[in-house]
Amino acid sequence: MEIIKCENLKYLYGAGTPFATNALCDVSFSIEKGEIVGIIGHTGSGKSTLIEHLNGLLKADSGTVYLEGKDIWEDKSNIKNVRFSVGLCFQYPEYQIFEEDVFREIAFGPKKMGFDDEEIKKRVLSSAKFLGLDKDILDKSPFDLSGGQKRRVAIASIIAMQPKVLVLDEPTAGLDPKGRDTVLSLIKNYQQKTGSTVIIVSHSMEDVAKLADKVLVMNNGKVQMFGTVAEVYSNVDELKEIGLSVPEITTVFSKLKKKGIDCRTDIYTVKDGVEEIKRLMNRGKLND
Numbered sequence: 001m002e003i004i005k006c007e008n009l010k011y012l013y014g015a016g017t018p019f020a021t022n023a024l025c026d027v028s029f030s031i032e033k034g035e036i037v038g039i040i041g042h043t044g045s046g047k048s049t050l051i052e053h054l055n056g057l058l059k060a061d062s063g064t065v066y067l068e069g070k071d072i073w074e075d076k077s078n079i080k081n082v083r084f085s086v087g088l089c090f091q092y093p094e095y096q097i098f099e100e101d102v103f104r105e106i107a108f109g110p111k112k113m114g115f116d117d118e119e120i121k122k123r124v125l126s127s128a129k130f131l132g133l134d135k136d137i138l139d140k141s142p143f144d145l146s147g148g149q150k151r152r153v154a155i156a157s158i159i160a161m162q163p164k165v166l167v168l169d170e171p172t173a174g175l176d177p178k179g180r181d182t183v184l185s186l187i188k189n190y191q192q193k194t195g196s197t198v199i200i201v202s203h204s205m206e207d208v209a210k211l212a213d214k215v216l217v218m219n220n221g222k223v224q225m226f227g228t229v230a231e232v233y234s235n236v237d238e239l240k241e242i243g244l245s246v247p248e249i250t251t252v253f254s255k256l257k258k259k260g261i262d263c264r265t266d267i268y269t270v271k272d273g274v275e276e277i278k279r280l281m282n283r284g285k286l287n288d
Contacts, residue, residue, distance in 0.1 A: 002069070003197050004086075004165060005030040009053060009063035011221075023049040024060065025221045031165075031214075036191055036198045038208030038229075041218035042243040047201045048091075050218065051167050054199070055086035068164070084113055087163030091170040091201075093154030094147065102128075102145075102153055103138040109161040127160040130190045132182070148179035152186065159190065165197045166190075172207055184210055206247040209233065209268035217244070230266050249273040 009027040014020045024046050031037050041047050052058040053065055056072050056079045065072050072082045087109075090096065099105040103124055110120045128138060131152040137145070142153050151171070158166065171187065172180040188211055191198045202208050208215055208229070215232040217225040219242045225232050233239075233246050236254075245251075246268070253267045253276065263280055267273050 001033045002030045003033040003067070004054060005066040006053070007064045007066070009050075009060045009065070011049060011053065011058065011060050015061070022221050024053070027063070027221070027223055029216060029223055029226050031197060031199070033197055034195050035213045036188075036200070036211050038212035038215045039199065039201045039218060040203070040205065040208055040215060040244060041224075045218040046221040047218050048169060049221075051088060051169060051199065051201060054165070054167060055083045055088050057083070057088065084109070084161050085163055086165045086167060087158040087161050088167045089155055089158045089169065089171065091173055094142075094150035097142045097150060097154060100141060101139055102133070102142050105142050105153055106138075106157045106160050109157055113161060123160045123162065127156040130159055130193070131156040131186050148175055148182065151175065151179070151183060155183075155187075163196070165199065167199045167201075169201045170203065171200060172202070172204065180207070187211065205233070205245065206249070206269055209247060217242070229268060233268055234266070
């Protein structure tokens with residue numbers, strides 16, 4: 001069942017000025033309920049502009065965004081509910097934290113939705129648990145937390161609204177490897193337990209490979225590719241032409257294959273690479 005569908009989206013930045021730029025041009029795709037979709041592309045490819053159309057923060061000059069089959073702009077008075085249904089967490093969301101304690105920060109969205117105190121508390125505790133935040137942290141100032149903890153608080157504040165679609169713009173940007181893996185694991189756990197649809201914008205091809213069911217590649221405001229991780233990542237030359245590279249681990253196994261080693265080449269994460277090396281060693285393929 002389609003939960004998000006975009007048809008022929010066009011959006012022009014700086015319309016009527018000498019600096020007018022086509023940010024989106026005839027963008028069309030659909031996302032099924034419960035999928036995790038990664039959006040990748042070079043800087044300026046249209047990734048962030050696209051996701052801001054999904055919940056009505058931006059309105060296309062032409063074209064339509066559908067949420068569960070309904071045009072999100074059909075009833076302009078309902079756009080606030082669309083934004084609750086499609087929760088968007090911006091890049092570096094910790095810089096947008098403003099409440100005096102973590103509980104209030106996570107509760108901000110549910111409070112705006114008009115829920116009573118009991119329901120708000122329930123949602124805060126539930127979303128904090130999803131993001132691995134202990135109860136004793138809820139009374140602390142978010143400004144006393146580590147960068148990784150702040151990031152999780154910010155994501156929890158979106159999850160607390162229980163959106164049908166969770167959109168994350170560069171959720172691991174600026175985090176160390178351990179923090180990045182923690183956030184990715186928590187997002188995956190959230191999706192598996194709730195069945196929610198998750199859309200992730202990322203510059204990291206490996207992060208996308210770890211999480212996504214499908215990958216949408218943006219290039220100069222257009223959809224360059226859209227398919228499974230294997231379908232998209234197998235187009236190595238085309239990706240390089242638009243300034244993207246497959247994960248380094250993928251390149252390693254491609255080189256092994258060219259040297260005559262009978263290995264898989266659909267390796268996109270370090271974890272999968274380690275498992276393939278173990279398999280090859282057990283078969284005596286790497287003894288030399």
